[in-house]
Amino acid sequence: MSEDRRQLTAQNSFRHDPDFVHVAVKDTSVCESACQRHPCVTICPSGVFVLEGDGATHATADYRFCVECGACKLVCPFNNVYLVLPRGGFGIEHKHG
Numbered sequence: 106m107s108e109d110r111r112q113l114t115a116q117n118s119f120r121h122d123p124d125f126v127h128v129a130v131k132d133t134s135v136c137e138s139a140c141q142r143h144p145c146v147t148i149c150p151s152g153v154f155v156l157e158g159d160g161a162t163h164a165t166a167d168y169r170f171c172v173e174c175g176a177c178k179l180v181c182p183f184n185n186v187y188l189v190l191p192r193g194g195f196g197i198e199h200k201h202g
């Protein structure tokens with residue numbers, strides 16, 4: 106699914122930072138036990154979040170394609186998303202706008 110979603114952001118390019126993960130789920134047990142709809146999975150345009158069969162949710166290595174929109178942090182009802190900007194010089198390079 107994330108490959109399909111990345112078509113949406115294919116106009117952009119990304120400078121990956123392998124030494125700093127700027128998106129993560131703080132506590133996957135919260136996703137599993139308390140979150141009903143897992144909105145981070147649905148809303149992320151880059152397909153960063155993956156819902157496992159048991160309800161736990163993880164941020165994957167696709168954080169490299171994060172467009173820094175902030176939506177995942179906004180929609181999480183439990184403030185369970187860790188999100189900061191990539192380090193200087195890394196992250197998305199917008200082609201349009």
Ligand code: SF4
Nearest residue numbers: 149171172174175177
């Ligand atoms: S900031 Fe946007 S693109 Fe990045 S992980 Fe969150 S929802 Fe996905």
Ligand code: SF4
Nearest residue numbers: 136140143145162181
């Ligand atoms: S919205 Fe928050 S609590 Fe729900 S699955 Fe995503 S990170 Fe977990």
